[in-house]
């Protein structure tokens with residue numbers, strides 16, 4: 001048994017560091033470029049006196065406490081920034097949609113700071129949020145999608161802002177806006193859809209963008225096609241997704257906003273009867289309780305912080321409560337990994353651990369100890385979401401892949 005650790009690129013880091021073992025390859029398929037698309041989408045890009053003909057993509061990843069941004073010229077990272085939003089910045093907005101002008105300004109400031117004109121862009125890609133169940137791929141943003149993201153009919157999460165912000169920027173300069181592998185990617189097998197109570201269906205809501213991007217990289221490092229491999233893929237972020245990935249398809253997962261292990265900010269699966277009693281206690285409105293279990297649950301509800309980094313410091317300094325909470329979170333994550341291994345009939349080529357918490361040796365060492373009997377454990381700290389967004393947009397702009405419509409049809413990008 002061994003653990004592979006690939007340090008993910010931190011934002012702004014150049015791709016040539018010798019410590020990076022996963023090669024970042026530029027896409028090679030310009031020869032397949034459709035000439036109409038080529039004329040329409042390829043821009044002259046002028047920066048610091050040098051003019052190049054290439055496709056520039058703005059990638060936007062709105063998170064619950066941050067907006068992560070990057071501009072790629074083809075697959076070369078030009079600029080990136082993580083803007084952290086304090087609770088005081090975001091708490092003044094009553095609804096998620098009220099944050100749009102504030103976040104939009106943050107995107108525009110990022111472009112201005114880097115002297116980058118949006119007229120030089122070929123496309124904008126935003127993280128796709130809680131939308132209807134969708135197949136994996138790149139979708140062009142359309143009015144129906146914007147409406148679902150704005151109203152939150154499939155749930156409220158900061159990622160819902162991705163399509164909206166991408167569309168706002170793109171429509172100003174008449175270029176397409178995309179989302180890639182949204183949170184609502186659904187590749188469930190039929191038996192994963194039943195909850196155990198008729199009328200309540202399980203939903204696939206997960207960190208599909210990063211989980212797919214990281215698994216593709218690890219498969220390529222192993223030297224085998226992803227569609228021949230079975231992984232248990234675990235994204236350890238503000239929310240936690242533990243998925244059974246069979247031959248490239250995410251066939252079962254705990255719903256990262258609703259089920260499974262508790263996370264830095266989410267309660268995960270709760271004892272049913274006690275939860276029902278709490279709903280009828282009169283202490284909370286429906287909205288308040290949903291907010292509590294999804295944004296102030298998990299580690300936050302026990303320790304008052306969503307930062308596992310802080311919780312870890314406390315545990316290491318002898319705080320017994322912090323130590324117990326982290327031990328319990330590891331316990332639940334490991335149990336879920338074991339469960340997903342059974343979904344794969346025990347045929348597991350490896351366990352992949354990624355997301356912010358994968359930076360933590362404290363957490364990783366403890367999970368690994370519990371699950372390494374299943375096979376190799378691959379650790380990929382952080383996430384590849386911005387790069388995956390740019391890659392998804394470029395695949396359709398370069399004519400390598402048909403763009404998906406929110407209705408489910410595949411078409412050539414217009």
Ligand SMILES: Nc1ncnc2c1ncn2[C@@H]1O[C@H](COP(=O)(O)OP(=O)(O)O)[C@@H](O)[C@H]1O
Nearest residue numbers: 063237238264306307308309355356357359360
């Ligand atoms: N080096 C680290 N050590 C311990 N915890 C970390 C480290 N880096 C990030 N984290 C924790 O990861 C969590 C956030 O994960 P991240 O993947 O960035 O979240 P999101 O899902 O919002 O993108 C936080 O609890 C943070 O404290």
Ligand SMILES: CCCC(=O)OP(=O)(O)O
Nearest residue numbers: 205206237238239256257
């Ligand atoms: C709702 C599923 C996606 C998710 O949990 O994202 P974050 O960890 O970024 O909040």
